[in-house]
Amino acid sequence: MTYITYAIIKNKGIPDSISATAYAVKYKKTFTVAMCAVAALLLPELLDKTSETTQFLPFLAIAGLVSVGLSPDYRNEGKFQHYFGAFLAATASQLTIALNDPKYLLGWLLFPMFWGLNSFKNTTFWAEIICFFTMILYTLL
Numbered sequence: 001m002t003y004i005t006y007a008i009i010k011n012k013g014i015p016d017s018i019s020a021t022a023y024a025v026k027y028k029k030t031f032t033v034a035m036c037a038v039a040a041l042l043l044p045e046l047l048d049k050t051s052e053t054t055q056f057l058p059f060l061a062i063a064g065l066v067s068v069g070l071s072p073d074y075r076n077e078g079k080f081q082h083y084f085g086a087f088l089a090a091t092a093s094q095l096t097i098a099l100n101d102p103k104y105l106l107g108w109l110l111f112p113m114f115w116g117l118n119s120f121k122n123t124t125f126w127a128e129i130i131c132f133f134t135m136i137l138y139t140l141l
Contacts, residue, residue, distance in 0.1 A: 003034040004129075017124040018132075019074060019082065028072035035069025038132075045139035050100050057096040061135075064089030090131050097138050104141075107134040 007021030008014060015021050022031035039062045046058035067085025071078030097104045107130055114126045 003030070014118055014122045014125055016122055018128045019068060019072075019086065020125075022072040023075070031072040032069045035065055039065040039069070042135060042139060046096065046135070049139060050096055054096060054099045057092045057099070060092035061089050061096060064092060086128075090128070093131055093135050097134055101138060104134045104138045107137060 004018060004021060007024045010026075011021065011024035015024060019031075022028045025031065042065075043058060043062045046061070047055055050058055064085040064087070067081055068089060071082040071085070074082035094105065110133070111126055111130050114129070115123060118126065
């Protein structure tokens with residue numbers, strides 16, 4: 001969250017997506033480090049809280065997040081890798097939660113509020129924030 005806050009300040013506003021923050025900070029590798037660090041910190045907790053029959057889902061989610069992190073200049077190269085990774089991370093993370101402890105998906109009730117407070121712009125950014133929010137809640141509680 002520190003990285004995202006920093007990037008919002010550098011961007012002077014809410015970006016279109018968390019990935020767009022890579023273009024707001026001075027070094028795109030900062031985005032890579034941030035995404036891969038989050039992935040490394042989340043994986044052990046996700047595996048610990050996930051049933052054996054669904055443990056493949058956190059691996060897919062983390063693989064997607066790492067794929068996103070490793071393609072910070074997605075506007076110029078690695079576009080497919082980046083977008084596929086983002087889709088995989090979002091889908092697999094939310095499926096992990098849905099199949100193991102769905103009450104955390106109630107975090108999605110915040111989406112219309114954040115989106116509406118931002119004049120119904122930056123849809124992708126707010127959806128990504130909710131994905132992170134629900135994953136972090138799921139792992140911490």
